[in-house]
Amino acid sequence: MIKSALIEIRSVLGASLVAVAMALPPHTFAHDAAMHAAPTKATRAELATAAAFGPDGQLYAVSKNGGHLQLIRSHDDGNHWSAPLRVNAQPEPIAADGDSQPRIAFNRDGDLLVSWTKPLPRPYTGEIRLARLPVGAAAFDAPITVHHDRAEITHRFQNILAGPDGRITAVWIDKRDQEAAKAKREPYRGAAIYAAVSTDGGRSFAPEVRVADHSCECCRIALAADRDGAPIALWRHVFAPDERDHAIARLKPDGSPERVDRATFDRWRVDACPHHGPALAVDEAGTRHATWFNVKDDEGRVFYGRIGVNTVEGQIPVGGPRAAHADIAIAGGVLAIVWKEFDGEQNRLRGMRSTDGGRSFETFEIAATAGAADQPRALVKGGKLYAFWRQANEGFRLYPLP
Numbered sequence: 001m002i003k004s005a006l007i008e009i010r011s012v013l014g015a016s017l018v019a020v021a022m023a024l025p026p027h028t029f030a031h032d033a034a035m036h037a038a039p040t041k042a043t044r045a046e047l048a049t050a051a052a053f054g055p056d057g058q059l060y061a062v063s064k065n066g067g068h069l070q071l072i073r074s075h076d077d078g079n080h081w082s083a084p085l086r087v088n089a090q091p092e093p094i095a096a097d098g099d100s101q102p103r104i105a106f107n108r109d110g111d112l113l114v115s116w117t118k119p120l121p122r123p124y125t126g127e128i129r130l131a132r133l134p135v136g137a138a139a140f141d142a143p144i145t146v147h148h149d150r151a152e153i154t155h156r157f158q159n160i161l162a163g164p165d166g167r168i169t170a171v172w173i174d175k176r177d178q179e180a181a182k183a184k185r186e187p188y189r190g191a192a193i194y195a196a197v198s199t200d201g202g203r204s205f206a207p208e209v210r211v212a213d214h215s216c217e218c219c220r221i222a223l224a225a226d227r228d229g230a231p232i233a234l235w236r237h238v239f240a241p242d243e244r245d246h247a248i249a250r251l252k253p254d255g256s257p258e259r260v261d262r263a264t265f266d267r268w269r270v271d272a273c274p275h276h277g278p279a280l281a282v283d284e285a286g287t288r289h290a291t292w293f294n295v296k297d298d299e300g301r302v303f304y305g306r307i308g309v310n311t312v313e314g315q316i317p318v319g320g321p322r323a324a325h326a327d328i329a330i331a332g333g334v335l336a337i338v339w340k341e342f343d344g345e346q347n348r349l350r351g352m353r354s355t356d357g358g359r360s361f362e363t364f365e366i367a368a369t370a371g372a373a374d375q376p377r378a379l380v381k382g383g384k385l386y387a388f389w390r391q392a393n394e395g396f397r398l399y400p401l402p
Helices: 015-022 176-183
Strands: 049-053 059-065 068-074 103-106 112-119 126-133 155-162 168-174 191-198 209-215 222-225 231-239 243-251 257-262 279-282 288-296 299-307 312-318 323-331 334-342 347-354 362-369 377-381 384-391 395-400
Touching: 049 103, 049 377, 049 384, 059 384, 059 395, 068 112, 103 155, 112 155, 112 168, 126 155, 126 168, 155 222, 168 209, 168 231, 176 191, 191 231, 209 243, 209 257, 231 257, 231 279, 231 288, 243 288, 288 323, 288 334, 299 323, 312 323, 323 377, 323 384, 334 377, 334 384, 347 384, 362 384, 362 395
Parallel strands: 222 279, 279 323
Antiparallel strands: 049 059, 059 068, 103 112, 112 126, 155 168, 168 191, 191 209, 209 231, 222 231, 231 243, 243 257, 279 288, 288 299, 299 312, 323 334, 334 347, 347 362, 377 384, 384 395
16 A cells, blocks of 8 residues: 555656656645546545534544445544444445545534535546534435536535534535636636535525635645634645645635635645645634645645735744645644654654744654554644544544643
8 A cells, every 4th residue: 555645646647747756755646637536445545534523522523434424423532432324325426535535514503514525427526515414313414415516527625614603614626617718728727716605504505606716626625714703715726837835715705705815935836736735723813824735945845834914924844754634723822733644664643732823833743553544633622632533443533632
């Protein structure tokens, strides 16, 4: 098995891109033509798992089992788990590896919302699906397709956020504008970010709106609540002529952006998608803390920084050259970053904590596994920070952070 922190260089890459990739340090790497390709069982385990603490204090985790997503719950911080409950009663294709992750949120009434990408027959296409488990219900409602556009194109790499005003915001990568440009034989960089908003707790969504043209095609989108609860989206963007940096936007109540700003300035020029999206958290002062992967000064690294208006403050590397898929959370004045890192023999879960707003950090070890592992999650419960990590050998694990 190719370890999850190593670069994946797909056979469909052109010779010139292979040469570029071979010069980079070990990180996940995928070309536009291969970024959505169905993984083989020999190279990629479908371990993608969403996890969050619910309003009732229980730990919820959603993962794939065949043609179904299944929910398990723990009332004692992961020491014991409930019997699994199917999210989708009828089986369907489900994307559950790499940055294709299920997502969960809780609406204002406490209902559990689960979103995922359903791949379609045409290569690299999909639909954004969502199912709701009402409080006290024994089964999920039938899933809906979030977007009104039903073309067999890319709608993938979704995320959802429940706001304090009751609105549910869904965002995803969408290729309708790329397809339209292609039909007119016009150039178009990358894909686009679209959003849709629900005002009835996730039962239905208004027609989607475009957030930005020219996103990267296969990296997860980060969503975080601003101080007033408004959603902020952070994504990998393709800046002209072909710089794979990041953009950020605070979204209006209808999902449209107030404005779109450049968030990172590493100026990585490559005609490929690294399949390695960012993470975002906002503190009580409104400071936007982020982690992301880029190649800077010819070295591929995960970075931390504070995102300002067209500027980054305090940018530093996270972990070593093989650090990957960092997540970030804030609680009680403590900022925590967790990530996985392959050391040549094991996948290790590592962390950093800061008590001064990201100006200084201490690093610590959390866990290790000899098998495959999913991306870690940084979670908050009752003002305390945790890392959730699914491992192929050890299963679903929750670790309190110092």
